[in-house]
Amino acid sequence: MFPTRLIAAVLGGIVALVLVGAPSATAAPQRAAAQTTIYYDSTRAAELAPLVDEAAEIWNTRVTSVKLVKGPAGITVTTAQNGSAPGTASCVGCTRGQIYFYRNQIQQSGAAPLRVVVHEFGHILSLQHPPDIGNCDKVMAGGRCENAIPSAEEIAAVQRFWARGWRPAKPAPNPAEEREIFESPALVNR
Numbered sequence: 660m661f662p663t664r665l666i667a668a669v670l671g672g673i674v675a676l677v678l679v680g681a682p683s684a685t686a687a688p689q690r691a692a693a694q695t696t697i698y699y700d701s702t703r704a705a706e707l708a709p710l711v712d713e714a715a716e717i718w719n720t721r722v723t724s725v726k727l728v729k730g731p732a733g734i735t736v737t738t739a740q741n742g743s744a745p746g747t748a749s750c751v752g753c754t755r756g757q758i759y760f761y762r763n764q765i766q767q768s769g770a771a772p773l774r775v776v777v778h779e780f781g782h783i784l785s786l787q788h789p790p791d792i793g794n795c796d797k798v799m800a801g802g803r804c805e806n807a808i809p810s811a812e813e814i815a816a817v818q819r820f821w822a823r824g825w826r827p828a829k830p831a832p833n834p835a836e837e838r839e840i841f842e843s844p845a846l847v848n849r
């Protein structure tokens with residue numbers, strides 16, 4: 660029995676070494692191409708923190724090439740009292756940056772708070788504003804709308820962007836533009 664066990668132990672050790680050793684050389688680039696993780700820190704999002712988690716879940720359940728995960732560094736989310744737009748994101752298509760929400764502007768805009776949160780994450784996830792501002796079917800179109808679920812087109816664009824791997828971040832729309840689109844009237848859906 661003893662030699663058999665010894666051989667089994669030695670073989671087990673070799674298998675363990677192979678399993679531990681293999682991923683460092685070959686698997687890392689494959690993982691990066693398959694899914695990018697973007698960490699978000701909502702510890703300063705105050706009462707909007709649950710909506711931040713909900714917005715992350717809305718995106719996470721619809722795309723597979725990128726995942727929003729709660730954790731330090733990455734995207735910091737802050738809620739403040741007074742600002743120049745309902746929400747702002749510091750970059751478009753980026754894994755590090757800031758999102759700010761302003762209570763006074765969210766109340767004034769008439770847009771649903773969750774829609775604003777999903778919108779700002781939309782910028783982080785690579786989306787810009789579409790030409791049809793006020794189209795409630797698109798979370799990036801602003802408007803005094805309730806809908807917080809991205810359109811099929813928006814979901815596909817995010818999926819494609821991150822599936823292609825890393826690309827440099829773009830500047831985000833300025834606060835004046837962010838304010839203007841959320842104050843735009845909702846387009847009438849026929």
Ligand SMILES: [Zn+2]
Pocket residue numbers: 778782788832837
């Ligand atoms: Zn925007």
